[in-house]
Amino acid sequence: MAKLYFRYGPMGSGKSAQLLIVAQNYRDAGRRVFIIKPATDTRSELIESRIPGVEARADLVAPTGLNLFQAVLEAHAQAPLDCVLVDEAQFIAPQQVNDLFLVTVKLNLPVIGYGLRTDYQAELFPGSARWLALAQLEELKMICRCNRKATLTGRKRADGSFIASDKAENDQILMGGSESYEALCPLHYVEWVGDTRFRR
Numbered sequence: 001m002a003k004l005y006f007r008y009g010p011m012g013s014g015k016s017a018q019l020l021i022v023a024q025n026y027r028d029a030g031r032r033v034f035i036i037k038p039a040t041d042t043r044s045e046l047i048e049s050r051i052p053g054v055e056a057r058a059d060l061v062a063p064t065g066l067n068l069f070q071a072v073l074e075a076h077a078q079a080p081l082d083c084v085l086v087d088e089a090q091f092i093a094p095q096q097v098n099d100l101f102l103v104t105v106k107l108n109l110p111v112i113g114y115g116l117r118t119d120y121q122a123e124l125f126p127g128s129a130r131w132l133a134l135a136q137l138e139e140l141k142m143i144c145r146c147n148r149k150a151t152l153t154g155r156k157r158a159d160g161s162f163i164a165s166d167k168a169e170n171d172q173i174l175m176g177g178s179e180s181y182e183a184l185c186p187l188h189y190v191e192w193v194g195d196t197r198f199r200r
């Protein structure tokens with residue numbers, strides 16, 4: 001039976017690059033993939049990776065309220081799909097993760113979401129919490145500047161300094177690439193971002 005997968009990792013762990021590689025592998029095998037990107041990510045419908053030239057267009061840029069089960073069902077009815085891939089999966093609304101869970105059960109299509117587990121305050125995104133509850137989990141690895149495994153993501157100002165974990169200078173949903181975020185090990189997260197989120 002097809003499964004729901006959540007491949008999570010901090011900023012820079014190659015989530016979009018891996019999505020694009022999986023999409024290409026399916027297409028090379030003559031199979032059809034359906035790529036979803038949440039509309040929250042307003043940068044564009046293009047899915048870009050850090051690898052130059054490795055990019056693709058999303059088949060669906062999904063607003064928060066959209067029923068993704070219905071959307072996939074309709075695409076599948078037009079031409080049978082083999083896999084559903086979701087970029088920036090942390091921005092998919094919890095109810096939409098439920099929709100995708102039903103895609104795996106009722107349509108027997110595998111669904112793979114690529115996203116962040118936590119925000120720069122080390123808190124789960126609402127969508128990520130739902131993925132963690134329902135999906136098979138696969139961690140994408142990334143290293144900190146110190147070569148330790150990075151498990152958290154810090155958010156940086158233009159001058160390169162980190163925004164403290166207890167300062168909500170903007171909302172949780174803030175786009176940006178590697179210039180705005182950095183994957184950190186727990187030690188450097190506490191040292192550079194701060195420990196106020198963890199202290200009593």
Ligand SMILES: [Zn+2]
Binds near residue numbers: 146
């Ligand atoms: Zn470190």
